[in-house]
Amino acid sequence: MKKYHFLYLLPLFLSLSCNTDKKEETEQASALPENRVELTVEQLKNTKIETGVLPQKEVSTILEINGIIEVPPQNLISISVPLGGYIHSTHLLEGMQVRKGEVIATIEDQQYIQIQQDYLTAKIRFNAFESEFVRQRELNENKAGSDKVFENAQSDYLSQKILVKSLAEKLKLIGINPEKLNENGLSRRISILSPINGFVSSVNTNIGKYVTPADVIFDLVNPADIHLALSVFEKDIHQLSIGQKLVSFTNSEPDKKYHAKIILIGKDVSKERVVTIHCHFDKYEPYLIPGMYMNAAVETKAKTGYVIPDDGLVRFEGKHYLYEVIGDAGYEMREVLTHGIEDGSTLITFQDNSSPVGRTFVTKGAYTLLMKMKNMEEE
Numbered sequence: 471m472k473k474y475h476f477l478y479l480l481p482l483f484l485s486l487s488c489n490t491d492k493k494e495e496t497e498q499a500s501a502l503p504e505n506r507v508e509l510t511v512e513q514l515k516n517t518k519i520e521t522g523v524l525p526q527k528e529v530s531t532i533l534e535i536n537g538i539i540e541v542p543p544q545n546l547i548s549i550s551v552p553l554g555g556y557i558h559s560t561h562l563l564e565g566m567q568v569r570k571g572e573v574i575a576t577i578e579d580q581q582y583i584q585i586q587q588d589y590l591t592a593k594i595r596f597n598a599f600e601s602e603f604v605r606q607r608e609l610n611e612n613k614a615g616s617d618k619v620f621e622n623a624q625s626d627y628l629s630q631k632i633l634v635k636s637l638a639e640k641l642k643l644i645g646i647n648p649e650k651l652n653e654n655g656l657s658r659r660i661s662i663l664s665p666i667n668g669f670v671s672s673v674n675t676n677i678g679k680y681v682t683p684a685d686v687i688f689d690l691v692n693p694a695d696i697h698l699a700l701s702v703f704e705k706d707i708h709q710l711s712i713g714q715k716l717v718s719f720t721n722s723e724p725d726k727k728y729h730a731k732i733i734l735i736g737k738d739v740s741k742e743r744v745v746t747i748h749c750h751f752d753k754y755e756p757y758l759i760p761g762m763y764m765n766a767a768v769e770t771k772a773k774t775g776y777v778i779p780d781d782g783l784v785r786f787e788g789k790h791y792l793y794e795v796i797g798d799a800g801y802e803m804r805e806v807l808t809h810g811i812e813d814g815s816t817l818i819t820f821q822d823n824s825s826p827v828g829r830t831f832v833t834k835g836a837y838t839l840l841m842k843m844k845n846m847e848e849e
Contacts, residue, residue, distance in 0.1 A: 505803040506796065507843040514799060519835035521795050524776040524826045529817040531810030533709055533768040537700035537746075541760045545695045547666055549688040550681070552643045555579035557679050558659055562688060564673055568664040574688065577681075578659040582644060586656050589637040589648060596630040603627035668692040671760070696758060698730055698749040700766055707745050709770040710735060716749060718766040728755060730766075770810075776826050777815040778806075782833040784840045792818070793832040793839050801832060801839050 509517065555577035562574055606623040610616075638648040644660045671689040681687055698718055702710065710732060718728045734748040749766075751758065783806075784791050790808050793801040805821040820826070832839065 506800060507839050508800045509839075509842070510799070513842075517835055517838050519838060520833050521830050522833045523829070524778060524818075524831060526774060527777045527812075527815060527817070528772050528774045529777060529810040529812045529815070530772045531709075531770045531817065533702075533706055533770050534765070535700045535702050535706075535768065536763070536765045537698060539696060539758050539760050539762045539764060540699045540748075541691055541693070541696050545668075545692040546671075547668075547690040547692065548686040549574070549662060549665075549690060550683060550686050551577050551662065552683055553579070553581060553585075553640075554680070554682045554685075555582070555660070557675050557677050557681060557687070559677060560673075560675070562670050562673050564670055566670045568666070568668060568670060568690060570664055570667050572664045573661045574664050575662040575675075576659050577662060580658060582646075582660055583656060583658050585637065585640055585644070586646065586651060589634070589641055589651065590653060592630060592633045592637055596627075596634045599623070599627040599630045662687075664690065666690055666692040667694075691760060693754055693758075696751065696754060696760070697733070698751065698764055698766070700747050700749060700764075701742075701744040702747055704739050704743050704745055707735070710747060710768065714768060716766050716768040718749075718764045720762065720764060724765075728758065728764075729753070773809060773817060775809070775817050775819065777817050778831065779833050780811075780814050780816065782831060782836050783808075783816055783818070784836045786840060790816075790818070791836075791840075793836055795830040795832065803843075804831075 509519075556579060558576040558578045560575040562568070568574060603623045603626070606620040610620040641648045641651065645663065646660065668691050671691045673688055674685070675681060675687040712732055712735060714732045716730055716732065718730055719726060729752045730749040731752070732747055733750050736746040736748075739745055778792050782792055784793075790806050791803045792806055794804050796802050806818040807821060809817040809819065811817075
């Protein structure tokens with residue numbers, strides 16, 4: 471009977487023994503610092519972790535920045551009507567292409583008739599005053615006329631000449647050529663012409679609306695000088711120079727690359743500690759429009775330093791880490807800063823500015839340790 475009692479209790483002893491081992495393992499793990507993990511002999515056999523020292527290598531660093539597409543002020547054109555009037559016609563829509571000299575709207579108002587009338591009337595009177603001035607000048611030179619009459623004729627002639635010139639400039643301002651204007655060509659409408667080759671950014675009016683000289687009816691963009699404005703942290707600005715090449719791309723099409731070069735580096739630092747740099751695209755693309763968000767990558771000067779293979783580097787909660795070998799089966803996370811990637815290796819420096827000389831690190835299988843560490847935290 472004792473034999474049977476012993477066999478009956480044996481599974482209970484084994485269960486208690488296993489629970490004790492697990493409890494000891496959990497207590498041992500919980501006693502470790504948060505940034506440290508240890509593997510058992512059995513776990514080491516089932517992983518493909520490799521370790522080694524960090525080699526030195528020359529790496530071309532890549533500076534990643536972002537910004538938006540902009541157009542300089544001289545390439546943004548706001549169209550208004552110098553003397554105001556009613557919109558008679560327009561065919562423009564936002565995004566539409568326009569050509570220089572193309573009629574983009576017609577405006578009508580009775581004041582345009584009045585200006586043309588005033589000009590033609592003033593021109594007729596000017597011819598009369600000019601003839602009288604010439605006649606009085608000849609009489610005055612021959613001592614056959616009085617000085618006072620000559621001075622009045624001269625005053626009337628010069629005043630009318632000024633009036634004709636001022637009215638001619640008003641006609642030019644509304645797009646009417648005074649040299650071609652005659653009594654048969656009077657019109658209550660004027661045409662608004664596009665001053666550039668470009669596209670319509672905004673339409674701020676409609677047919678029948680009365681607009682004043684202060685109203686902007688259209689906004690046009692000349693894309694000939696479109697450029698990329700990028701924001702660079704002040705700590706990185708020393709790595710950039712005018713003429714330096716870069717590659718830009720959008721979030722929606724990261725594989726589509728747009729090549730550009732730096733043409734201007736800002737001279738002031740914003741509250742966010744960034745400096746704005748301006749870049750010209752090597753080739754204008756119609757898909758690039760003002761306000762579009764862009765990413766960019768700039769290859770800076772090569773640096774020599776310690777590198778870690780990609781399999782030895784982990785990214786966690788927005789930071790980069792590698793694992794230093796501590797003892798026979800212990801591994802401790804070390805935060806590092808990355809400075810460039812080349813041929814599967816990343817140039818790094820330690821957050822605490824320590825040196826990797828004489829230390830051993832995990833060069834392959836770092837994510838295995840990260841998963842193990844996170845699993846331990848959840849237990």
